[in-house]
Amino acid sequence: MEYNNREPVIVVENLLAAYDENVILRDVSFRVARGELLAIVGGSGCGKSTLLKYMIGLYRARRGRVVINGVDIMSADEDILNQQRLGIGVLFQSNALIGSMTLAENISLPLKEHTDLEPEFISRIVRMKLGMVHLAGYENHQPSELSGGMKKRAGFARAMAMDPTILFFDEPSAGLDPVTAAELYELIQSMNRDMRTTIIIVTHDLNLVFAVADRVIMLDAEKQGIIAEGSPLALREWEDDHRVYDFFNRRKTRHP
Amino acid sequence: MTVTISGRLSISSVRSFLADTKTLFDTASPSALTVDVTDLKSIDSAGALAMLELEERARKASLPVSYTGMSHEVRSVMDLIDRKALAHPPIHPEKTVSSFFEGVGEGCVDLYRDFVAVMTFLGDLIITLGRSFAHPRSVRWSEVTFYMKKAGIEALPIVGLISVLIGLIIAFMSSLQLKQFGANMYVAALVGISIVKELGPMMTAIIVAGRSGSAFAAEIGTMMVNEEVDALVTMGFNPIQFLAVPKVMAAMVVVPLLTLYAMMFGILGGLVVGVTGLDLTLYTYLNQTFENIHLRDLITSLVKSGVFAALIAGIGCQRGFQVSGGAEAVGEATTSAVVSAIFLIVAADSAFAVVLHYL
Numbered sequence: 001m002e003y004n005n006r007e008p009v010i011v012v013e014n015l016l017a018a019y020d021e022n023v024i025l026r027d028v029s030f031r032v033a034r035g036e037l038l039a040i041v042g043g044s045g046c047g048k049s050t051l052l053k054y055m056i057g058l059y060r061a062r063r064g065r066v067v068i069n070g071v072d073i074m075s076a077d078e079d080i081l082n083q084q085r086l087g088i089g090v091l092f093q094s095n096a097l098i099g100s101m102t103l104a105e106n107i108s109l110p111l112k113e114h115t116d117l118e119p120e121f122i123s124r125i126v127r128m129k130l131g132m133v134h135l136a137g138y139e140n141h142q143p144s145e146l147s148g149g150m151k152k153r154a155g156f157a158r159a160m161a162m163d164p165t166i167l168f169f170d171e172p173s174a175g176l177d178p179v180t181a182a183e184l185y186e187l188i189q190s191m192n193r194d195m196r197t198t199i200i201i202v203t204h205d206l207n208l209v210f211a212v213a214d215r216v217i218m219l220d221a222e223k224q225g226i227i228a229e230g231s232p233l234a235l236r237e238w239e240d241d242h243r244v245y246d247f248f249n250r251r252k253t254r255h256p
Numbered sequence: 257m258t259v260t261i262s263g264r265l266s267i268s269s270v271r272s273f274l275a276d277t278k279t280l281f282d283t284a285s286p287s288a289l290t291v292d293v294t295d296l297k298s299i300d301s302a303g304a305l306a307m308l309e310l311e312e313r314a315r316k317a318s319l320p321v322s323y324t325g326m327s328h329e330v331r332s333v334m335d336l337i338d339r340k341a342l343a344h345p346p347i348h349p350e351k352t353v354s355s356f357f358e359g360v361g362e363g364c365v366d367l368y369r370d371f372v373a374v375m376t377f378l379g380d381l382i383i384t385l386g387r388s389f390a391h392p393r394s395v396r397w398s399e400v401t402f403y404m405k406k407a408g409i410e411a412l413p414i415v416g417l418i419s420v421l422i423g424l425i426i427a428f429m430s431s432l433q434l435k436q437f438g439a440n441m442y443v444a445a446l447v448g449i450s451i452v453k454e455l456g457p458m459m460t461a462i463i464v465a466g467r468s469g470s471a472f473a474a475e476i477g478t479m480m481v482n483e484e485v486d487a488l489v490t491m492g493f494n495p496i497q498f499l500a501v502p503k504v505m506a507a508m509v510v511v512p513l514l515t516l517y518a519m520m521f522g523i524l525g526g527l528v529v530g531v532t533g534l535d536l537t538l539y540t541y542l543n544q545t546f547e548n549i550h551l552r553d554l555i556t557s558l559v560k561s562g563v564f565a566a567l568i569a570g571i572g573c574q575r576g577f578q579v580s581g582g583a584e585a586v587g588e589a590t591t592s593a594v595v596s597a598i599f600l601i602v603a604a605d606s607a608f609a610v611v612l613h614y615l
Contacts, residue, residue: 056490082492096487099479110491158487 015064089159257286262295265303294325408510423525447526473593476576511565
């Protein structure tokens with residue numbers, strides 16, 4: 001699919017990502033088109049998750065812009081930022097379900113806060129979302145009573161609660177068995193294909209990348225930025241840079 | 257000279273092998289060394305390393321070493337050892353802070369940063385609390401009652417016990433002195449005034465800091481580690497409003513009530529000593545107590561304990577929000593919450609003492 005001509009939903013421009021004096025990424029620029037499924041990959045410690053946290057407005061950058069739906073969230077004030085946040089869903093690496101609440105309470109949290117729907121309809125939505133992730137009937141379970149894969153799916157359900165137009169995933173397949181992982185790939189794909197949700201996935205799981213991604217951005221810790229960009233198949237044939245080639249061909253070339 | 261190694265050379269047998277090698281070179285001085293490993297059945301990496309040691313000793317003595325009967329298995333284990341890596345000197349990680357003055361300087365900077373962080377949080381908290389009073393529907397009242405139960409009702413036994421004991425001790429210790437002057441009568445006033453004006457609010461606050469301030473820090477700290485706070489932010493919640501406000505509100509309601517309860521039990525403790533040990537009647541004791549406690553003292557004490565409550569809950573939440581990293585950071589935050597809370601309680605109490613003196 002060709003996304004270059006479509007309007008961008010997310011524009012990242014010259015972003016500087018840093019913890020205090022410790023620069024992680026510099027001068028990162030890219031665009032995400034509406035309906036696109038973008039994977040951000042790279043080795044451990046290259047700043048993938050950090051980049052994600054800038055894109056969802058958890059950190060404010062000292063330099064650069066992150067524009068979502070036309071609003072620069074790096075300079076927006078808190079109210080406008082919160083308005084933007086209603087349109088995005090995030091599945092965190094550790095699921096981030098609130099431990100003291102049941103699944104139903106977790107999923108209904110944003111619905112109760114940001115909509116004026118009747119409680120009955122909200123519980124219908126919760127049931128529907130749980131059904132979509134194959135967790136029907138688990139409304140009254142606490143997160144601690146679930147397995148890792150179930151928690152991941154519950155986190156997915158909560159991320160989708162507000163029917164966001166953009167979904168972010170941080171290492172969604174980490175720690176999942178192959179069957180559960182395959183289910184998750186399918187869910188992600190159907191969100192993208194059937195609901196036309198723009199999806200950004202941060203991962204180093206190549207199976208996931210090859211299964212679902214339209215386009216891939218590869219980050220590198222040494223360069224502190226993007227070293228390759230293109231379709232997963234194009235990156236597998238990437239001969240210019242051995243780091244990209246090695247990563248996508250799952251091997252280690254010995255270089256002098 | 258030929259050395260024969262047979263059987264198994266593994267981490268459990270390598271010690272005696274090494275000892276034998278040492279004696280070999282100490283006692284004999286061969287001109288060449290042949291190691292026969294035909295009967296060596298199995299070897300692990302520790303065994304291979306021991307063989308390498310043997311080789312190196314021989315090389316130091318400028319002896320040529322050759323192996324005979326080296327099986328494929330033994331050879332492949334030997335090849336696993338990266339000889340360059342063995343010779344690699346350890347890399348010294350960069351050391352930070354060395355001199356005393358650098359340490360003092362960094363400590364001061366940290367203290368200043370901590371002060372700024374606490375004041376920033378306090379400002380946010382006050383604004384958010386103000387907003388909560390203006391829009392009571394935005395407060396999670398079920399959470400407020402939950403924490404009232406946790407910090408209040410569940411603290412009743414320990415607060416009661418400690419207060420009774422403190423009342424007993426003050427009455428007993430002071431009576432030992434006052435008896436000499438026949439001034440037993442004043443024990444009641446002494447206990448009453450000290451408990452109501454100082455010890456009641458102070459002891460209750462310290463117990464609540466230990467029980468609940470630490471719990472608030474640990475709870476929020478764990479949520480920080482699990483990215484739950486990040487999740488709340490991305491769902492459009494204000495974490496201070498969501499997590500800190502219910503705790504602070506609950507503490508501010510519950511701590512003054514606990515203080516009142518502690519005062520009653522403290523006076524009760526004194527009363528037990530007075531009536532059983534000092535020949536005072538119940539009536540005189542109570543009469544003496546209430547004649548010397550003024551309503552103004554009681555009210556200022558309750559206001560004071562409300563301020564203590566806000567400080568305990570506030571610093572507990574702030575320390576929790578400061579957590580980054582893993583489990584050990586949560587532990588540090590918990591400790592720091594209690595220590596800072598006790599410091600703030602004493603500092604605020606001193607400020608109250610000075611201000612009330614001039615009012």
